[in-house]
Amino acid sequence: MAILRGAAIVGQSGGPTAAINATLAGVIRGAVKSICKDEGITALYGMRNGIEGFLEERMIDLGEMFTSKKAPDEAKLAQLALTPAAALGSCRKKLPPLKGNDEYYENLIALFKKYDIRYFFYIGGNDSMDTAAKLGAYTRDHDYEMRIIGLPKTIDNDLVGTDHTPGYGCAAKYVATTLQEIVRDCAVYTVPAVTIVEVMGRDAGWLTAAAALPRVTGGYAPDLVYLPERAFDLDFFLEDVKALMEKKPNIVVAVSEGIRFADGRYVCEEISGGGVDVFGHKALTGTGKALELYVKEKLGCKVRSVELNISQRCASHISSLTDIRESEGVGEAGVVAAIGGTSVCMMAIIREDGDTYKSHFEPLDVLAIANQVKHVPQEFINERGNNVTDECAKYILPFTAGEIYPEYKDGLPVHFVFD
Amino acid sequence: MAILRGAAIVGQSGGPTAAINATLAGVIRGAVKSICKDEGITALYGMRNGIEGFLEERMIDLGEMFTSKKAPDEAKLAQLALTPAAALGSCRKKLPPLKGNDEYYENLIALFKKYDIRYFFYIGGNDSMDTAAKLGAYTRDHDYEMRIIGLPKTIDNDLVGTDHTPGYGCAAKYVATTLQEIVRDCAVYTVPAVTIVEVMGRDAGWLTAAAALPRVTGGYAPDLVYLPERAFDLDFFLEDVKALMEKKPNIVVAVSEGIRFADGRYVCEEISGGGVDVFGHKALTGTGKALELYVKEKLGCKVRSVELNISQRCASHISSLTDIRESEGVGEAGVVAAIGGTSVCMMAIIREDGDTYKSHFEPLDVLAIANQVKHVPQEFINERGNNVTDECAKYILPFTAGEIYPEYKDGLPVHFVFD
Numbered sequence: 001m002a003i004l005r006g007a008a009i010v011g012q013s014g015g016p017t018a019a020i021n022a023t024l025a026g027v028i029r030g031a032v033k034s035i036c037k038d039e040g041i042t043a044l045y046g047m048r049n050g051i052e053g054f055l056e057e058r059m060i061d062l063g064e065m066f067t068s069k070k071a072p073d074e075a076k077l078a079q080l081a082l083t084p085a086a087a088l089g090s091c092r093k094k095l096p097p098l099k100g101n102d103e104y105y106e107n108l109i110a111l112f113k114k115y116d117i118r119y120f121f122y123i124g125g126n127d128s129m130d131t132a133a134k135l136g137a138y139t140r141d142h143d144y145e146m147r148i149i150g151l152p153k154t155i156d157n158d159l160v161g162t163d164h165t166p167g168y169g170c171a172a173k174y175v176a177t178t179l180q181e182i183v184r185d186c187a188v189y190t191v192p193a194v195t196i197v198e199v200m201g202r203d204a205g206w207l208t209a210a211a212a213l214p215r216v217t218g219g220y221a222p223d224l225v226y227l228p229e230r231a232f233d234l235d236f237f238l239e240d241v242k243a244l245m246e247k248k249p250n251i252v253v254a255v256s257e258g259i260r261f262a263d264g265r266y267v268c269e270e271i272s273g274g275g276v277d278v279f280g281h282k283a284l285t286g287t288g289k290a291l292e293l294y295v296k297e298k299l300g301c302k303v304r305s306v307e308l309n310i311s312q313r314c315a316s317h318i319s320s321l322t323d324i325r326e327s328e329g330v331g332e333a334g335v336v337a338a339i340g341g342t343s344v345c346m347m348a349i350i351r352e353d354g355d356t357y358k359s360h361f362e363p364l365d366v367l368a369i370a371n372q373v374k375h376v377p378q379e380f381i382n383e384r385g386n387n388v389t390d391e392c393a394k395y396i397l398p399f400t401a402g403e404i405y406p407e408y409k410d411g412l413p414v415h416f417v418f419d
Numbered sequence: 420m421a422i423l424r425g426a427a428i429v430g431q432s433g434g435p436t437a438a439i440n441a442t443l444a445g446v447i448r449g450a451v452k453s454i455c456k457d458e459g460i461t462a463l464y465g466m467r468n469g470i471e472g473f474l475e476e477r478m479i480d481l482g483e484m485f486t487s488k489k490a491p492d493e494a495k496l497a498q499l500a501l502t503p504a505a506a507l508g509s510c511r512k513k514l515p516p517l518k519g520n521d522e523y524y525e526n527l528i529a530l531f532k533k534y535d536i537r538y539f540f541y542i543g544g545n546d547s548m549d550t551a552a553k554l555g556a557y558t559r560d561h562d563y564e565m566r567i568i569g570l571p572k573t574i575d576n577d578l579v580g581t582d583h584t585p586g587y588g589c590a591a592k593y594v595a596t597t598l599q600e601i602v603r604d605c606a607v608y609t610v611p612a613v614t615i616v617e618v619m620g621r622d623a624g625w626l627t628a629a630a631a632l633p634r635v636t637g638g639y640a641p642d643l644v645y646l647p648e649r650a651f652d653l654d655f656f657l658e659d660v661k662a663l664m665e666k667k668p669n670i671v672v673a674v675s676e677g678i679r680f681a682d683g684r685y686v687c688e689e690i691s692g693g694g695v696d697v698f699g700h701k702a703l704t705g706t707g708k709a710l711e712l713y714v715k716e717k718l719g720c721k722v723r724s725v726e727l728n729i730s731q732r733c734a735s736h737i738s739s740l741t742d743i744r745e746s747e748g749v750g751e752a753g754v755v756a757a758i759g760g761t762s763v764c765m766m767a768i769i770r771e772d773g774d775t776y777k778s779h780f781e782p783l784d785v786l787a788i789a790n791q792v793k794h795v796p797q798e799f800i801n802e803r804g805n806n807v808t809d810e811c812a813k814y815i816l817p818f819t820a821g822e823i824y825p826e827y828k829d830g831l832p833v834h835f836v837f838d
Contacts, residue, residue, distance in 0.1 A: 012607075049607075049608070052609070083603070084600045084603050085600070085606065089606070089608070089609070091608065091609070173830055176830075176831055177831055177832055178734070180832070181504070181734060182730070182733065184503050184733060184836075185729050186729075187504065188468075188504050189508070190510070213830075214831055216829075217828060217830070217831050219831055306726075306729055307726065309725045309726075311597055311600065311725075313604065314604040316600065317596050318737065398830075400829075401830045408822055409636060410820065411592055411632070411739065411819035411820040412592070412595055414638070415639065417639070
């Protein structure tokens with residue numbers, strides 16, 4: 001295949017993760033190498049706020065910024081890789097259907113032509129893979145040669161095709177570490193108390209499952225773990241909490257924000273649905289808060305809820321070395337694959353067989369991936385539905401392995417910021 | 420002064436911190452040195468769950484456990500020092516008044532005599548200093564010679580006498596780092612949004628003030644910071660948010676849980692007071708949630724609140740080296756002082772004059788300290804009352820300096836646990 005010469009562009013989309021900039025660093029590394037060796041890519045632009053910013057031509061020249069002595073500027077890349085949250089800015093935008101939106105897509109193609117963009121890298125979740133698929137179909141039908149690569153990222157680990165997603169390992173390490181700290185904190189008093197910790201994950205329970213990791217490392221894990229993949233039963237839940245409280249005073253529960261009853265209703269909507277706030281609006285509390293109110297009402301003991309919230313996706317101060325390296329790797333592998341002729345693919349992480357964890361990257365047809373959700377398999381959840389199996393924990397554990405710390409200045413982590 | 424020979428006991432009380440076990444490690448180091456050199460202390464016991472557990476004679480032999488080759492077992496101490504939350508267990512107990520409770524105190528003295536306890540170390544906040552004061556008065560009046568030392572700890576930094584409290588530096592580092600990550604996370608979208616982060620501190624705003632630290636390190640701090648030391652004004656608040664939103668889309672606000680209006684009412688009670696939950700109970704939301712509801716009602720834009728919650732006091736995975744060293748130091752210095760004859764004192768951290776941060780430890784009369792609150796001085800808050808001054812941030816910054824990481828196994832921190 002002939003070398004395709006032209007500029008490359010990279011964007012970030014969807015919710016941030018602690019590793020999304022590691023993938024950006026990988027793309028920059030790969031592209032700058034290509035620019036310096038004159039192997040195809042001639043320049044690298046970064047879209048500000050994803051495709052939304054590109055449509056307004058808000059771009060920066062990343063190739064220039066990250067080249068030092070005719071090679072990738074590794075010091076800058078290392079800082080970027082440990083900066084949380086999409087450094088280029090992000091957007092939540094799904095491209096319109098191809099049919100009936102010719103003007104929209106013509107406008108996009110015109111912009112690609114204007115900057116001679118022949119390589120398109122998009123770091124994101126499901127919507128980003130959908131963007132890659134649509135651009136792939138449109139450019140193919142309109143004879144504009146552009147290599148399009150989707151680079152996965154999501155703390156939810158719910159993309160199909162890839163064994164796991166870049167960003168999940170850091171989030172899992174944060175959740176497992178924080179839950180272990182909370183379990184220790186809750187263990188200091190002898191007064192009966194229930195602590196309910198709400199973990200992100202509307203449809204997939206992968207991140208909540210990570211709360212159980214300390215159980216297989218010899219550490220301290222929550223007593224009960226509930227995922228959205230199994231119908232939640234309030235009676236079973238109360239029974240389980242009561243049974244545990246007969247053995248010890250402090251119970252810690254991890255729940256996914258997305259747990260639902262057997263009939264499909266969200267637990268948070270059902271329990272908190274009756275209240276109104278001071279302004280007269282229906283007060284929708286989170287799932288953890290809803291269960292807090294429920295347990296308080298039923299058991300009368302001390303109950304509190306903790307929502308891990310945004311930190312799950314941006315706590316880059318506690319990053320998984322494995323995840324950061326894989327996230328960078330998937331970015332650079334995407335560039336190499338594109339230069340080699342691959343297009344309309346998502347770079348996936350393939351886990352190799354064997355006792356020691358090992359992975360490599362492979363391009364997968366993006367059309368087979370977009371708009372699907374990978375759930376935690378039922379065999380990873382115990383029969384009672386109140387915890388994950390050891391097998392599940394052991395499957396997740398390698399993604400959290402190894403530590404990598406950001407540079408600190410005056411006691412605080414230094415972030416890379418595009419002005 | 421003659422050497423006082425006898426056993427020592429140490430306990431932990433009140434809310435946990437990330438550094439409370441570092442102070443325990445310091446006490447153990449000091450006591451084991453004394454035991455090994457036969458310099459006064461003959462044994463070291465640890466109370467389980469503070470004075471409450473001691474009354475039930477629940478104790479462990481720490482001296483034996485932490486001695487290796489006739490010296491303190493430094494490997495074990497290092498692990499203990501980076502374990503979050505009171506490893507011996509804690510309690511929330513204020514001793515009864517001396518007057519009218521002779522039987523209670525006689526029982527206590529009998530227990531001290533039973534184990535020949537002549538050194539009493541109590542790690543805690545205000546209530547613990549009160550315990551030290553009461554025991555000091557009672558033993559003096561009843562001719563039982565026992566050296567009593569209070570060792571400060573609180574994330575709130577609200578004890579008087581000491582320049583700052585052990586445990587505050589770790590919590591401040593966590594708050595500043597997390598706020599900076601949240602600011603980065605919030606900056607990725609172009610959609611107008613307000614994020615309100617609630618920080619612990621009912622009466623004193625020291626921990627909330629730490630949110631502003633990144634401003635003086637060249638990092639990224641929240642736009643607005645509200646402490647309980649200044650009356651909160653809803654109209655001013657709304658004006659400030661609106662004014663900022665005209666300049667940029669993403670506003671991050673840090674608020675202390677304890678902010679109040681000029682008339683003394685808590686903001687959270689006032690705003691959330693009208694609602695009832697699904698069980699018909701008055702729904703008291705946190706301060707962050709209350710302001711979220713208010714801003715949503717008034718501005719109609721995207722608003723969310725984040726409660727940092729328990730992690731503020733137990734996130735030992737991001738510890739301040741300065742705080743851990745000072746916390747250990749205050750413990751060991753307490754033992755040395757007690758052996759030297761000091762009693763009914765709290766060991767305080769004294770900040771030395773000069774451009775480079777330096778501190779040492781001094782015993783202060785515990786009676787002058789107990790049951791008082793040290794507030795953030797008004798000159799550390801700006802005129803508008805919506806942020807702290809640079810001077811305030813620069814005062815706090817040294818306590819967060821330096822990093823020290825726990826040992827990791829299989830991707831997770833290893834905690835020291837007494838079985």
